[in-house]
Amino acid sequence: MTRPGYKDIARQAGVGTATVERVLNGRGGVRPELVEKVVIAARSLNYPRILPDTHRGLMRIDVLMVRPETTFYRRLSRAFEQISHSIDPLIVVHRTFVEETSPKDIARAISQSDYPRAGLILAVPNSPAVKAAVNEVAAKGTPVVHVVTRASEDHVEFVGIDNHAAGRTAAHFICRMARTEGPVVALCHPIYQVHRDRLRGFSDYFRDNPGPIRFEWLGFTRDEEHFSAETLSIALQKYPNLVGLYNAGGANSALIEVLRRSGRGRDILFIGHELTDYTRTALREGIMDVVLDQAPEAQAQRALDIVLRRIGLTEIEPDRNPIRFITITAESL
Structure with missing residues (x-):
């Protein structure tokens, strides 16, 4: 048949x-x-x-994200879309992108909805306005899950990697793999708590393991191509003997291009996050040495599992341990 x-x-x-x-x-x-x-x-x-x-x-689960132009959030959005096709067809997973730099718009999107929500999944930066909106929604009984980064410390169901451990891992690799002795710099987008957590782990490792390879400078990039390229260019001028670079955030493509043009890409041990077309090519060229990928597909699945458990559509208790980040080198592509 x-x-x-x-x-x-x-x-x-x-x-x-x-x-x-x-x-x-x-x-x-x-x-x-x-x-x-x-x-x-x-x-x-x-x-x-x-x-x-x-x-x-119909039961609607809203997913709010930022920066649809980035590979990571495109992967996360696509993961939610694909998973939604495999679950109960009366559950609608609705994805919306909001402006990263506008806490008021994010808070409004969290607080206001034209229909009852069965759950809310957030991948947005935190701020007082966002935190207040999350508390308001959670107080009404709507399950709220934070993905990638915490939008609020209250009412937290958080799905993400152990970012402190990721930062320590990056520092460990640099100290073990750097081609010579000298200074190390790190870059991040401080609007995100998870980036600050990574930098705290990175700094802690160097504090706990003092030696000739030293963490000396931190630059802020906004995860934007122009600012990232400019910040790295400043670091290269400031430290002509730079031996290590850790990018805790995004805009890797701009950093890769700066290192490629400078001719110093193979001399500086470069570790960043997220496997993309750019980072995959940079690994093969030897410009990047290690990529720490935080598996957005696994984060999307876990977040939906938690919401479905909270609204009683499954009896399976989701794993609450951090998502395992994946360490990728040119040899494992």
Whole structure:
């Protein structure tokens, strides 16, 4: 027997195939009575997919993120989209990008919604306004999960890597792998608590392991291409004998280009975050030495698992340990 398709379900339910597609993929915009017809028809045809109890109606989980132009957040967004296709089709995972530098806009997006939310997943920077908005939503009983970075220290369900450990790992590699003795610099975007956590771990390692390889300077980049390139150029002028570079944030492509043009890329041990086309190429060229990837796909899955557990759609208790970051070198590509 062949697998039933959208046309078969549409014929059985007396609706169009577009309606079937919207219901089974959780896209919303379908009247509850039609949702019920589609689900009943799919069940009667033994459609090979988990189908929901129709009496619940649509349940919406909002995901708020920033910076859609970055590879990391594109990966995170794509992961939420892909996972949403494999869960209960009456659960709608709605992704929205908000302006990173506007706490008021972020807070407004958290507080205001045109429909009831079953859960809220946040990958946004923290601020007093954002924290207040999170507390307001959580006080109403909406499950809130922070991904990648904490938007609030209160009501925290946090999914992410151990950023302090990531910073210590970067320092460990530099101290062990640097090609000669000398100064080390680090770059970050201080708006994010997780970047500060990484730098704290990085600094702690050098404090605990004093030696001829020294952490001497910290630059702030805003995770923006122009500022990142300018900051690294200043560091190269300031430290002509630079032996190590750690980028705790983004904009690796700009740093890679500066090192490539300077001719010093193979002399400076460079460690950064997130595997992208740029960092993969830089690893192969020997400009980057180690990439610490924080597995956004695993973070998206864990965050949705926590929300589904909180709203009673699964009895499986999600793992609460930090997501394991992945260490990548040219030899492991």
